[in-house]
């Protein structure tokens with residue numbers, strides 16, 4: 001197969017971890033006989049520094065022409081304590097999502113048996129957790145207008161907006177994944193308070209009838225925030241709107257104690273973006289210590305979701321499991337023993353794929 | 356002191372747990388020589404059943420004339436799967452908050468050494484957690500207008516609104532509590548996306564200068580959702596807007612594993628309301644099995660916050676600690692041994708106060 005991807009390393013540790021994921025991707029392509037072409041482009045703080053725009057037009061053009069985008073992370077301490085700065089790296093991320101129509105962010109949260117001691121949760125609570133969060137990514141309060149200040153500068157406002165089509169699209173996607181998994185869907189909203197949530201629930205209740213094999217439950221967001229900690233194993237697929245998804249997916253991502261291991265896919269109208277859940281971790285940038293596995297597993301999702309090549313994805317997962325088994329891990333995962341650098345872990349996994 | 360309180364038992368287990376808290380309150384008043392008068396009134400589903408209004412005018416009048424309100428819980432399964440019902444118990448709660456000007460919901464989250472095995476978190480993570488969540492309760496997306504549907508019924512919208520005054524009021528309150536505690540304040544927002552959050556941060560950054568003894572940090576809500584699980588002990592006082600507060604306070608309330616133990620206070624312009632964090636638990640209603648301690652500790656907060664009587668509050672806490680120590684607990688807290696009924700636990704604590 002011909003595979004044409006865009007590579008957006010971004011800021012902080014982005015370049016280091018993406019380099020390893022790219023090596024693994026190339027090894028897989030060689031092994032399975034795919035023809036890989038890729039181009040790199042700027043996004044985030046480094047793009048602001050270079051050309052004053054966190055999501056430059058050239059980067060957007062490149063993404064539009066690509067079958068998939070491999071993404072690192074964005075963000076820089078330069079901008080963090082100045083939320084009112086005119087130009088910010090996050091704006092690049094948000095306009096990328098909007099312009100590429102990346103309406104669904106998909107985050108599988110799984111436990112790694114051998115890393116379970118890293119979880120802040122008790123082993124008996126977290127054991128066997130295997131859920132998938134699906135977050136709506138281009139609607140809601142992130143993009144709703146009007147947003148601004150009153151003329152006297154005394155009042156600020158944001159608007160949360162959803163159309164039926166936006167909700168239908170993502171609820172269908174959630175059912176599609178539920179059908180491939182344990183056939184359980186939790187729709188998270190705040191229908192006892194919000195009008196947008198009532199529309200979510202109304203739309204979901206209609207679509208529910210088309211998937212009689214799936215057990216659907218509706219849960220208020222505050223309750224979901226509790227149950228994710230008390231009993232994460234009860235969830236299979238969770239679907240929710242943008243803002244709730246931001247909070248709940250981050251909460252879900254730490255329960256297994258393996259934030260450095262969790263990939264994500266943002267499925268879009270024009271292309272799809274694959275990136276680790278964790279951030280740009282600026283303190284570690286350039287030190288060759290960051291865990292590359294979340295990005296490498298994002299490449300696995302890319303083979304599976306963007307190219308429908310499950311065996312390629314499976315081999316990456318197998319290589320990652322083997323590296324953990326063999327104790328070839330970065331310092332965040334170390335129990336007592338020796339720890340390895342970003343590139344050592346990446347090379348070990350690449351070699352595993354090659355052999 | 357003369358104390359005039361309103362008692363609103365509400366739905367589900369509300370009447371049973373409030374009865375015990377009231378007994379303890381009466382015992383304390385007798386012991387310390389306070390003159391207690393109280394009246395009961397309806398709120399929630401039982402008020403809808405009785406007079407078609409979840410927050411009847413008589414109930415509101417009573418609250419307005421009272422120094423403090425002791426509240427149980429509201430909600431009934433009758434309404435739960437019908438979020439679009441015209442009249443709902445939750446509306447009663449929201450209009451009570453708005454009409455009484457209950458702008459700050461205060462939730463202390465503490466760990467009970469002897470109940471730490473009930474926490475879903477590892478003991479080494481949760482040990483020593485002692486934080487206070489302060490949630491803005493009468494603004495934001497809960498009350499912002501416009502809220503509704505487009506004419507073609509295809510789009511729904513909610514509005515999040517905050518004024519400087521609303522933010523100033525609660526941020527000052529948060530600093531006041533921080534000054535009485537470990538002098539650390541975390542302001543939680545989403546200033547990298549929301550205009551209202553940027554106003555929150557701007558206002559807080561101004562007020563910060565007036566409290567040089569307090570260490571202030573600003574944290575995005577998604578990060579806060581993670582850190583509450585990964586490292587709850589790092590927090591002292593946390594202040595945030597209404598919707599984020601709904602999610603984060605519920606998340607925080609389960610980390611210690613003692614949801615049945617946690618009280619809350621809603622501080623207002625006209626009066627204050629004291630209630631357990633947990634809900635109306637309809638499955639247990641009338642069975643005399645619910646844990647009354649969260650409500651009894653809410654009465655302790657009432658003495659402390661509404662009447663400025665710390666010793667009275669302290670004695671209630673001492674009595675509660677003694678009951679746990681003695682193993683006089685409801686089934687939710689039982690380790691192996693015998694469990695006690697709601698009224699048995701309440702009577703034990705009342706007797707302790709009397710002696």
Ligand SMILES: CC(C)[C@H](C(=O)O)[C@@H](O)C(=O)O
Pocket residue numbers: 090093094246547548577
């Ligand atoms: C950086 C920020 C705008 C972004 C979001 O809120 O969506 C991030 O938290 C995420 O989850 O990808």
Ligand SMILES: CC(C)[C@H](C(=O)O)[C@@H](O)C(=O)O
Pocket residue numbers: 192193222445448449601
């Ligand atoms: C019942 C509901 C309206 C309410 C809220 O969202 O405020 C509840 O969840 C709470 O936290 O008191």
